[in-house]
Amino acid sequence: xxxxxxxxxxxxxxxxxxxxxxxxxxxxxxxxxxxxxxxxxxxxxxxxxxxxxxxxxxxxxxxxxxxxxxxxxxxxxxxxxxxxxxxxxxxxxxxxxxxxxxxxxxxxxxxxxxxxxxxxxxxxxxxxxxxxxxxxxxxxxxxxxxxxxxxxxxxxxxxxxxxxxxxxxxxxxxxxxxxxxxxxxxxxxxxxxxxxxxxxxxxxxxxxxxxxxxxxxxxxxxxxxxxxxxxxxxxxxxxxxxxxxxxxxxxxxxxxxxxxxxxxxxxxxxxxxxxxxxxxxxxxxxxxxxxxxxxxxxxxxxxxxxxxxxxxxxxxxxxxxxxxxxxxxxxxxxxxxxxxxxxxxxxxxxxxxxxxxxxxxxxxxxxxxxxxxxxxxxxxxxxxxxxxxxxxxxxxxxxxxxxxxxxxxxxxxxxxxxxxxxxxxxxxxxxxxxxxxxxxxxxxxxxxxxxxxxxxxxxxxxxxxxxxxxxxxxxxxxxxxxxxxxxxxxxxxxxxxxxxxxxxxxxxxxxxxxxxxxxxxxxxxxxxxxxxxxxxxxxxxxxxxxxxxxxxxxxxxxxxxxxxxxxxxxxxxxxxxxxxxxxxxxxxxxxxxxxxxxxxxxxxxxxxxxxxxxxxxxxxxxxxxxxxxxxxxxxxxxxxxxxxxxxxxxxxxxxxxxxxxxxxxxxxxxxxxxxxxxxxxxxxxxxxxxxxxxxxxxxxxxxxxxxxxxxxxxxxxxxxxxxxxx
DNA sequence: CGGATCGAC
DNA sequence: CTATGTCGATCCG
Numbered sequence: 001x002x003x004x005x006x007x008x009x010x011x012x013x014x015x016x017x018x019x020x021x022x023x024x025x026x027x028x029x030x031x032x033x034x035x036x037x038x039x040x041x042x043x044x045x046x047x048x049x050x051x052x053x054x055x056x057x058x059x060x061x062x063x064x065x066x067x068x069x070x071x072x073x074x075x076x077x078x079x080x081x082x083x084x085x086x087x088x089x090x091x092x093x094x095x096x097x098x099x100x101x102x103x104x105x106x107x108x109x110x111x112x113x114x115x116x117x118x119x120x121x122x123x124x125x126x127x128x129x130x131x132x133x134x135x136x137x138x139x140x141x142x143x144x145x146x147x148x149x150x151x152x153x154x155x156x157x158x159x160x161x162x163x164x165x166x167x168x169x170x171x172x173x174x175x176x177x178x179x180x181x182x183x184x185x186x187x188x189x190x191x192x193x194x195x196x197x198x199x200x201x202x203x204x205x206x207x208x209x210x211x212x213x214x215x216x217x218x219x220x221x222x223x224x225x226x227x228x229x230x231x232x233x234x235x236x237x238x239x240x241x242x243x244x245x246x247x248x249x250x251x252x253x254x255x256x257x258x259x260x261x262x263x264x265x266x267x268x269x270x271x272x273x274x275x276x277x278x279x280x281x282x283x284x285x286x287x288x289x290x291x292x293x294x295x296x297x298x299x300x301x302x303x304x305x306x307x308x309x310x311x312x313x314x315x316x317x318x319x320x321x322x323x324x325x326x327x328x329x330x331x332x333x334x335x336x337x338x339x340x341x342x343x344x345x346x347x348x349x350x351x352x353x354x355x356x357x358x359x360x361x362x363x364x365x366x367x368x369x370x371x372x373x374x375x376x377x378x379x380x381x382x383x384x385x386x387x388x389x390x391x392x393x394x395x396x397x398x399x400x401x402x403x404x405x406x407x408x409x410x411x412x413x414x415x416x417x418x419x420x421x422x423x424x425x426x427x428x429x430x431x432x433x434x435x436x437x438x439x440x441x442x443x444x445x446x447x448x449x450x451x452x453x454x455x456x457x458x459x460x461x462x463x464x465x466x467x468x469x470x471x472x473x474x475x476x477x478x479x480x481x482x483x484x485x486x487x488x489x490x491x492x493x494x495x496x497x498x499x500x501x502x503x504x505x506x507x508x509x510x511x512x513x514x515x516x517x518x519x520x521x522x523x524x525x526x527x528x529x530x531x532x533x534x535x536x537x538x539x540x541x542x543x544x545x546x547x548x549x550x551x552x553x554x555x556x557x558x559x560x561x562x563x564x565x566x567x568x569x570x571x572x573x574x575x576x577x578x579x580x581x582x583x584x585x586x587x588x589x590x591x592x593x594x595x596x597x598x599x600x601x602x603x604x605x606x607x608x609x610x611x612x613x614x615x616x617x618x619x620x621x622x623x624x625x626x627x628x629x630x631x632x633x634x635x636x637x638x639x640x641x642x643x644x645x646x647x648x649x650x651x652x653x654x655x656x657x658x659x660x661x662x663x664x665x666x667x668x669x670x671x672x673x674x675x676x677x678x679x680x681x682x683x684x685x686x687x688x689x690x691x692x693x694x695x696x697x698x699x700x701x702x703x704x705x706x707x708x709x710x711x712x713x714x715x716x717x718x719x720x721x722x723x724x725x726x
Numbered sequence: 727c728g729g730a731t732c733g734a735c
Numbered sequence: 736c737t738a739t740g741t742c743g744a745t746c747c748g
Contacts, residue, residue, distance in 0.1 A: 048738080054739095135737090154738065155739095156738055381745090384745095
């Protein structure tokens, strides 16, 4: 079966294989073609338990595909049309939220483990090697890949493919050390960079590039360390007489754009300065500089991708590897051009199975993925088709999940008051920054003014973890990083409670600290939590309450959401106070004051979803949130889609996930504001509200599509290029 | 909720 | 001679 894991890996990287082949031929190596590789793997595998299991899994996938095709048959034109309208509405929203202002870099060390081993043992250099054991390889060098030897392949099969293969045992300590050296360099370009394992990292170099523009040349000047340079590089330097950074590469593909690091400057440089390199101020130059420095320091090469978001950056870094880089300029068209013919399998998150399922629908490239968006929304879970949509629009995360850069922390490690305060401070700062960066018009705060331990009687902390994380992820932080970071590694709620109680007795203490109201920022000195809450309530009622959603105290999922803890000392809030104040000022200007919230400004469309029933009295422990745009968008097509689909197509859908990913639910006597027409809807059920939104949505969309149709005939789903919200 | 599945390294 | 890993996230029943 050509669906076997190893074979599949082989075909997935067929492009790289071909490129490598060219290199290796130059080195006089021979290799195997794809067919031979598959045959050998097949012979080595068949009969094994593993292989049987692979076959079984493959059959299951086939069954899933069959089911999906049956489902597809039942879909009527009308359903498809309706889905098309809804999805396109969302497309327009997504298009509006497209953020091209960041420069994200993905750095990927080439064949990292193997490269380290080769560096430290020159004998291995010209030989095919792999790192790992007879039962599993972690990586292979480029000679070995010529034979089809790949990461995640068992060593004994690799040996059959390439009998001369040298298998070097893993040496993690060494890799960690080298990785640290690389990370020291990366940190200079983005102190919050996000490592992914030992050999990859994302950097947000937006700020660096801004500063870099004003840097004098000497801050961008580096000296070639000839001692640390490989023999080959020395040769290149000597031969060429003038430093050509292309030359130091072991691959002819470095800087595929035909420029070298020196090209911009070499013309002006005389021979005596040939060991000096000056890098420019552009993103490309900065990344070349990073790669140059990495190689100087570690003698290892890296590939890099530069793009407006992480997904694109990652795919970019793959394009010209090894030892190359690629950039997608921050323009919508450039993004779409890059995406257009890209096989979906290249997209991080789309693996073997998804690829096969989509292939069954005739989808191989990203533009095909876009064309079939309506169908996909009916066949796949909400999470899936939404991510498909993001992919086909070239959208991705523009911020890095900062908290992952540290070694995973457990609560037991954050066990001093000092640590907690500084964590709180840090989180506040990040939040304020994120909000500022995203230019949010709606400011969203979650409070729990309650000193209760995180674990309560109504169920264990971890029972609620998932729901809480969901909320975090949707509302407070743009990612789930917080939940991940802080919940990670805690084994049980009992464990946690125990740890929490050690925490300098904070939550037990009734001693009152001075408390800064997060709304008015006045210091409140009170020994009574309820008093504090009353004050905050008044503040909120005065300024923000009309934009807030009140969430029932009984809604347990909110209870343990990350909160600004009431026992934060002044200093904890102080640091973010400025930012928050600024943010609030900005909020006022951008028109989400209470007056506007029920207004009819188009840009205000989504700022208010739910207004609370005025006369319900707040209770201590209540949470107040103001949904931010992102989460509201997710409410546009709430659960009912899947439910209806399930009813119509006989598909049982997961119920809990999607409903809780909606950041609001209709409580008994809520007044809901339709995000489309902005009118208040008194409603007793989410259903009836949804029905209203539905009508509005379709009305609006038809109008928009009609308008568009006048300008362009390209409104059908049969078009060939990606068309979005032009 | 927990086992199965997916995807990444 | 044998021999196909581990983890987190998500799906799904």
